Amino acid sequence: MPTKRTVCVVEDDPAIRRGLVDSLRFAGFDVLECADGASARATLGRAHLDLLLLDVVVPGMDGLDYLPTLRRERPQLPVILVTARGAEEDRVRGLRSGADDYVVKPFSPTELLARVEAVLRRSPARPQDVSGATYAGGHVDVERQEVLLESGEARALTERELGVLLHLLRNPGRPIERAELLRCVWGLDPRGIDTRTVDMAVARLREKLGTEGAAVVRTVRGKGYLLGDGVEAVR
Missing domain, CATH: 1.10.10.10 (Winged helix-like DNA-binding domain superfamily/Winged helix DNA-binding domain)
Structure with missing residues (x-):
């Protein structure tokens, strides 16, 4: 039996977090969930993860500011930003900071799962940077x-x-x-x-x-x- 892939959901809104977690579990993923920056950092420091779904703003953490640190600490971890910030400059900043994709709320569970699967397909291991x-x-x-x-x-x-x-x-x-x-x-x-x-x-x-x-x-x-x-x- 293949090993389930594990996704960590970092989202402070309980209803949105529950919807994300339920959709991912229904699709066959193991899911860890965090409601704030402190629990997210603790989970990222100890857990094996296949992908991170990161809200841009949660208590104790700004996802855009945290991404460069995360890239240095876990360069191979695929990251999808989940946020209500839809401005082009925010999307560009997120992608340049190391996100693999950027999903703007509101979105459907079907779209989210398609993006998760697409990122996992193209990110079996994050390559080293290119000079x-x-x-x-x-x-x-x-x-x-x-x-x-x-x-x-x-x-x-x-x-x-x-x-x-x-x-x-x-x-x-x-x-x-x-x-x-x-x-x-x-x-x-x-x-x-x-x-x-x-x-x-x-x-x-x-x-x-x-x-x-x-x-x-x-x-x-x-x-x-x-x-x-x-x-x-x-x-």
């Missing part, structure tokens, strides 16, 4: 946010272009859907957004990568984009 990449036509320096071609020419990358490439480097061998890139790079809910936003960023990225650009960022028809063979992440 650069090498490929046949040059290399990428993350800190300098630029591509250096074999010819010696340096080309600056925008934040979005670099974000797309980093997401592919952190997920080698897996086609990445446009909706996932919108969530994880742009910090946007992909529903109702024209996915040409992603396609245009990829086109600009490929151009800056030089003649090998299309081989570095491959198109997978009907699915999205995939890191090309021969591209090596520098840790």
Whole structure:
């Protein structure tokens, strides 16, 4: 019999917490629940977890402020932020701080479970951070946010272009859907957004990568984009 996966729910509203816990248990998860920052820190310090559902604001803890600390202490733990804060700047801050997804209240149990399962599928183990990449036509320096071609020419990358490439480097061998890139790079809910936003960023990225650009960022028809063979992440 397969081992149940364990999810920790950190939510101070009793009714919302109960709904989350019941939905997850009905779906077959073991669930730990916390109502405040103190109990959350204690649980995170001792329990084996497969995923954390973290409300952005609970007594004794601001989830956005806590995320960078959590990433240092438990870099492989997938995290979904659950919050009433739907502003773009809050979503972007949460994703940049290390969240794997960002769910805005109100949401349906079906949507939440789909997001939990999607994050678990793509996060069997959180990779180490990436400082650069090498490929046949040059290399990428993350800190300098630029591509250096074999010819010696340096080309600056925008934040979005670099974000797309980093997401592919952190997920080698897996086609990445446009909706996932919108969530994880742009910090946007992909529903109702024209996915040409992603396609245009990829086109600009490929151009800056030089003649090998299309081989570095491959198109997978009907699915999205995939890191090309021969591209090596520098840790």
